[in-house]
Amino acid sequence: MRRILLIVAMLLIAAPAxxxxxxxxxxxxxxxxxxxxxxxxxxxxxSDSNGQIRAFALDISVDNNFVIQNIRDFNRGExxxxxxxxxxxxxxKFRDYIDPANPLWTDPNYNPVAPTGDPDAxxxxxxxxxxxxxxxxxxxxxxxxxxxGVLFRLDVxxxxxxxxxxxxxxxxxxxxxxxxxxxxxxGNPVAVTITGTTVSYPAKCYPCWSPYxxxxxxxxxxxxxxxxxxxxxxxxHPYQCYGDADNKAETLTGKYRVYTSDLIRLKxxxxxxxxxxxxxxxxxxxxxxxxxxxxETLTGKYRVYTSDLIRLKxxxxxxxxxxxxxxFNPCxxx
Numbered sequence: 001m002r003r004i005l006l007i008v009a010m011l012l013i014a015a016p017a018x019x020x021x022x023x024x025x026x027x028x029x030x031x032x033x034x035x036x037x038x039x040x041x042x043x044x045x046x047s048d049s050n051g052q053i054r055a056f057a058l059d060i061s062v063d064n065n066f067v068i069q070n071i072r073d074f075n076r077g078e079x080x081x082x083x084x085x086x087x088x089x090x091x092x093k094f095r096d097y098i099d100p101a102n103p104l105w106t107d108p109n110y111n112p113v114a115p116t117g118d119p120d121a122x123x124x125x126x127x128x129x130x131x132x133x134x135x136x137x138x139x140x141x142x143x144x145x146x147x148x149g150v151l152f153r154l155d156v157x158x159x160x161x162x163x164x165x166x167x168x169x170x171x172x173x174x175x176x177x178x179x180x181x182x183x184x185x186x187g188n189p190v191a192v193t194i195t196g197t198t199v200s201y202p203a204k205c206y207p208c209w210s211p212y213x214x215x216x217x218x219x220x221x222x223x224x225x226x227x228x229x230x231x232x233x234x235x236x237h238p239y240q241c242y243g244d245a246d247n248k249a250e251t252l253t254g255k256y257r258v259y260t261s262d263l264i265r266l267k268x269x270x271x272x273x274x275x276x277x278x279x280x281x282x283x284x285x286x287x288x289x290x291x292x293x294x295x296e297t298l299t300g301k302y303r304v305y306t307s308d309l310i311r312l313k314x315x316x317x318x319x320x321x322x323x324x325x326x327x328f329n330p331c332x333x334x
Contacts, residue, residue: 079144245288
């Protein structure tokens, strides 16, 4: 009996320990890690010293009608000290977009999101759920991916501006990664711990996610005028980007949204900087007259100038129904 116990103990000592990895997610504030958006979620990993992780296969989803809009900041191609050490081989997209004899890793279609037509793949970018698959290809231990790092970052957007949040959930895709969703370099399963995150947004009327991030910066720099939020149905200045500075219909002239009073405001605010408008006490009025939400920098950083006059002329003497019939909203989108 003692000999059997000794043999079992020796086997336990000789057996390789199962590698373990923790996969997590966190929202990255604007201004951190080169992020310019409020919608960025970072997915990262930390592995122990028991083995080198070869590949990841994960399902990621969001609730509350949120959408995973974009994936970025991932490694591309081989893991190497000469380029970048990380996970840059994406099997489904490799098959569809990479020529092994002459790989073009910068192909914009090449990313970790599994093609939606592949087995057990989620619906993809622009929806509430994606499947990601990331592998590594390298020669020599010095070129192996780091034990800890960022797999990628996601832009996650809500269905509408305002106070809202969602839960981002990460689960194992066992079709691709086996029972644990991961394998090590020897093909052995890996013990996995996964945590999701809550994605939350400021309770503001202007969106801070792509493609509105530049406009959001302009909006915050100008003390967040509510009238600039008119492109959204929940806001109260729906025609401001057409040149409707006073947010009123001039009923005696046929309910025109853009007419005489808007022209008077434009004349009052013409060719003045934000600091000048503020010193005159008319900044709020003139920001609502600034229909393109941009500085005309070649003319002295004026808030109200040529492009605003062109918009007012374009939509002059038109009713709300006529503006709606045009079928588009001219509010700036970056």
